[in-house]
Amino acid sequence: MREHILQLEEISKKLEPTIKKRAEWNQGIQEYADNFLNTLDDQKAFVLGEDGKDILKLEFGSEPKNLDDLLKILKKNVDSVSLNPASGGHLGYIPGGGIFPTAMGDYLAAVTNRYSGIFFGGPGAVRIENQLIRWMCELIGYPKTSLGNLSSGGSIANLIAIVTARDFHGIKSKDVEQSVIYLTNQVHHCVHKAIRIAGLREAKIRHVPMDNCFRMDTNALKKLVEKDISNGLKPFIVIGSAGTTDVGAIDPLNDIADIAEVHNLWFHIDAAYGGFFIMTDIKNPDGSTIKDKFKGVERSDSLAIDPHKGMFLSYGLGAVLIKNVQAQMESHYYQANYMQDTFEANDELSPADLSPELTKHFRGLRMWLPLQLFGIEPFKACLEEKIWLTRYFYEEVQKLGFEVGSYPELSVAIYRFIPKNSAPNEFNKKLVEYIHKDGRVFISSTTINGDFWIRIAILSFRTRLWTIDLYLEILKEGIASISKENTNAIKISNS
Ligand SMILES: Cc1ncc(COP(=O)(O)O)c(C=O)c1O
Structure with missing residues (x-):
């Protein structure tokens, strides 16, 4: 048996490249990245007609392949087809660009493979992630006791908030048909997906009318809620937007907060696109400021905000901020016997208790590094x-x-x-x-x-x-x- 193990070791050792090999690969990757960035201004933002299907010809065989050849294939089939999200010419959907230190953070996170799911295993990493969440909570005006989660993007951020709201209101399967959700038809489609995934497909969805700037008409919201209550239904959540995808509209957040307060509705805001604009000091033509438009944002119960949009990070970082952390925990935590050694270490709440994930990418580093390197x-x-x-x-x-x-x-x-x-x-x-x-x-x-x-x-x-x-x-x-x-x-x- 020992001999067999040693034979296998010889082969499996190939998974640990030598210092020389690492240097060679690092150089190849760096040259590729430099070439990509240095020629960005001359690259197209969109290449029609090429669809990268030749990538499938390259099968996973037993023979190792050469990095240079692989990079050539990637360049042709991945980085030269269709949309170029790194280009400043990307003016569609919601772009961001991908600032370079995001890649440095991801590289380090992958090399060190730090665990950021549970405080016990990665206290430094979890502290970084929670510090970033608290920084965003402060931007929004949430109290210090709030937290949330760093997610892969806005879709999962919205999902975490909706699941938390569902459980906070004690909605069990038998209650779903009587439960009512309020939103406008300008809400991002991931909110509808989240509603379905959260098991709320049969809930009543009220599409609240909008004014002619595509903002929620709060008089209509008030009437709809009152009518639903008088009909014996159970309104439980209103979802506003701070920056809709179609037109960038910001719903009247403060007025929505008033209605949510009176009727005990969970108030969730999708600010995945617009949230970071709260940092700006800009006047509008009518004399108000952009910040004024966010008035009431701090009164919401939860909010999705995407650093891979408004902080220009490469794709892969959204965030949900939640005031009632206990409610978020109750929906997402689980304790298993094989995790018993971790229970005592709780200086910081663990991301694994606040999201569906357990083992996760240390995605905080890709935001922490640029924020520290550049400043705000x-x-x-x-x-x-x-x-x-x-x-x-x-x-x-x-x-x-x-x-x-x-x-x-x-x-x-x-x-x-x-x-x-x-x-x-x-x-x-x-x-x-x-x-x-x-x-x-x-x-x-x-x-x-x-x-x-x-x-x-x-x-x-x-x-x-x-x-x-x-x-x-x-x-x-x-x-x-x-x-x-x-x-x-x-x-x-x-x-
Ligand atoms: C307002 C809004 N919410 C949510 C999302 C979904 O975010 P993600 O694509 O990061 O999942 C988007 C994406 O563009 C968006 O614009």
Whole structure:
């Protein structure tokens, strides 16, 4: 047996590269990363037509492969196809960019493989994660006793909050059909997913009407809640948004908080996109400030906020903040006999007791490192820059003949070209196709009340004034090209 073990050891030792090999691989990876970053401004934000399927040809065989060859394959099939989320030209969905120290934090977290699930096993790592959560709680105005969890993103953050609210209100399966959830139809779709995953599919979902800026109409909310109560139903949660994905709208948080307080509703806010804008010092045209728009945010019970959006980190870090930590624990903790050695160490609450995860990525390091290395100031400046870029775009795009949606509350705006001789929806769809084919920037579209709108979402830290000027040029070129195509088509059909 000893001999067999030693034979296996010889092979398994290959999993620990030598110092020389590590240096060689490190150099290869670093050169790849440097080359990627140094050429970003010349790379397209979107590459249409390539879909990376050749990656599947590379099977997992028993023969080791060479790093250089693998990097070439990755470059061709992964890093040169479709959307380039690192590009400052990414102006669609909700971008972020991916600041470099995120990668340094991930690298260290992976090399040291520190455990950040339970305080006993990784007290330093857990302290870092909880300190970051408390820092975000402070930004929002939550009391010091609040906590939450660092999640993989906004979807899981919203899920943790909804599950906590469900259990806090004691909703068992038999109660689900009588339970009522209030939200607007602008809420992010991950909230609907979370409701389903939380076993609340059969709950009554009230889509509260909105004002013409897509913000929740709180008079309508009040009436709906009162009606449901008088009909014997059990309203238990209202979900507001601080920065909707479609248009960046912020619901009237303080008014929602009033109603939630009167009727004992759990008030959850999805601020996954908009949350960090609370750091900005910017005036709105009506004299109010961006901070004013967040008034009442501190009165909510829970809030989702995504550092991989508003802190520009690479994908993989969201957060949920929760005031009633005991309620969060009751939904998520579990004690097993084989964990008994850990029970006494509880200087800090353990992430494993506050989320569905046990063994987890030490994702806090990817936020802690950039915050410590840069300090807060550049993040704040970058958020303010994005607001001003959006305002600049909003003004300039109208000069090109575009109709615009309401004044951007944050850094998302919608707009559509109104052509003289063709249907707007068709024209704007073609315009999006033109922009995607061009690829220098990437934008996405949405449909609101049957109208096709083009969106711009400016949140990549790499988006600059020149990017927006370039996009305005592309729009001009696109309009000219589609108009010419349409005129030729009319000529042909008339001839
Ligand atoms: C407002 C809002 N909530 C939630 C999410 C979902 O977050 P994630 O994609 O990180 O799961 C998004 C994503 O864009 C969002 O914009």
